[in-house]
Amino acid sequence: MSNENISITLTTDRKQKPDVEHLEFGKVFTDHMFVMDYSLDQGWHDARIIPYQPITIDPSAMIFHYGQTVFEGLKAYHSKDGKVLLFRPDRNMQRLNQSNDRLCIPEIDENLAISALKELVKVDSDWVPKAPGTSLYIRPFIISTEPSLGVHPAASYKFMIIMSPVGSYYKEGIHPIKISVESHYVRAVAGGTGQAKTAGNYASSLKAQEVAEESGYSQVLWLDGVERKYVEEVGSMNIFFKINGEIVTPELNGSILEGVTRNSILRLLKHWNIPAVERRISMDEVYQAYKAGVLEEVFGTGTAAVISPVGELFWNNEKLTVNGGKTGELSMKLYNTLTAIQLGSEPDPFGWVVEVEQEVTNK
Template identity: 75%
Template sequence: MKDYIIDITLSSTKKQKPQSDQLGFGRVFTDHMFMMDYTEGKGWHDPRIVPYQPITLDPAAMVFHYGQSVFEGLKSYLTKDERILLFRPERNMQRLNLSNDRLCIPQIDEKLVLAALKQLITIDRDWIPTAEGTSLYIRPFIISTEPYLGVSPSKSYRFMIILSPVGSYYKEGIHPVKIAVESEFVRAVLGGTGTAKTAGNYASSLKAQEEASEKGYSQVLWLDGLEKKYIEEVGSMNVFFKINGEVITPALNGSILEGVTRNSIIQLLEHWDIPVVERKISIDEIYQAYSNNLLEEAFGTGTAAVISPIGEFFWRDEKLVINNGQTGQLSKKLYDTLTGIQNGTEPDPFGWVVEVK
């Protein structure tokens, strides 16, 4: 691989690291971060690793006014023999550039960013937790920085990567979560930004999420924006249903984020010769399967939660309790296998794991 010159400034002080049993999600950050800037006519420049620090922006920076920003999420693991592993990081870099294209943000050099990420993780390797269910969460993101109030793509940007030691995304962990089906608000529509990982998608989901939380539900299940009939995804996860022995997940339709974990689960199921299909599926079909005792399992997939079994859906004032609210056998097998591949305790027949050297 080409050698990239990345300036490194190490922190003179070290933060206190939390105990593994005290880790939540995304509230503690490591000693260092990666930064790189873009200027029109110059391109991306000055890649550097620096002490974790606040950033200063002009009040007119366009990210504050027009939301031109994208981000990614992936994880790093430390094996029992002290090797640092990443899970399919090239897919995240590819998706970041797809989001960039949709938001009119200049393309990044994926190999440069991956090389910088490996250096950053190596420097902060002592922050990688080793307790079961923990990992080092990686958040690359890009914001528009030009101080200008006109509505147009920015002419300057900043790319950053920050790291956070994390435990389970949901307080329930691998235990089933309860999901409310959202029938009023809309997350994304065909032609919008649903396929991009951009901040605005998540801001528009907060109202529904807040209302669901008040009712005791962890997340919302989004329906399509036109007919409010077809299932799309959960707020932070793609979603799968096991119906009468077959696993079904909504087909990518231009308003659903193409999850790296989603893709991995489909490949795992095919590897095990378990029937899996990608197609349109309506909430009415799920209800009928539930009524006929054919809805065997449901689970979400995503980088943050990995596999999250769903124990209950709330729809039209009715509770649909799945598998007696217990984790299903397939959900557990998928979780154990995928996390095992990620942390190096299970064989990796797909070549997904990348070692940081």
């Protein structure tokens, strides 16, 4: 579908932009949103950009009762030369379809979705903040809308994209976080929905996250749901370990989300000829590396923070301090390089960055 097939209705009541110095994640939304509907007889249809507004949905809509929904998260950035840039939107739409398949949601046309995304960013390009470290967070998502209490894949859906300006994840510079290794609750198992980006995965993680925060830890590191020994991922990030010069990250096993940032970091490491492997790694192996003094760095990767260095792991009632609780050299290099590529201030040898036109003649 080309841009001409996306109808655009512009708002006549523009919102006041928030103070870029006090942006909160996902609290304020732009003037417009993208919506497209699905029905069995028409497929995906009526692609449109409209003023941001509430949606009307039947109380018996299946999303409320059976949680048939998927979502994505990516960002638009303002470069120093005034361009608006997206980072690997094709990977996000590919992953959205992978999640669709697992949740029995009809596949979307990825080119159509990227076209719609670019057009929406173009319409609201003045919402992309320009202050250092800020960006426009983009949330594509699909919900089931069929009014039915029968347990079966829905016959109707809505695909929407909303956007929110967000501040710098690290307001005072990049700082290591403290993570609690979860040994009681389980997030996902192979064969479940762990590799899909769906709401239920996050709902099931809230209890463990709440317990960790009460103990002073900002994130939870999940172990496998069967043996409770192999590292999987952090609540909102994939995880990497630097052990004796080698980078290790858990292999994708059917219960781990394939992060876009994770993939980008692996590509960067290969580009730099730094040894990196994807394999099973147990917490006992991590602990032994710590005791031997060769656990050099630990860091998480994700859209929100890009790189989150880990300064402490709490496991079996023991605090494992990593790199003296300071940000490691490799973590900082990865953060600086990837953010520079995203902002267009450093060469992009991978073709990851996509420019969005800003001129909107009918605005």
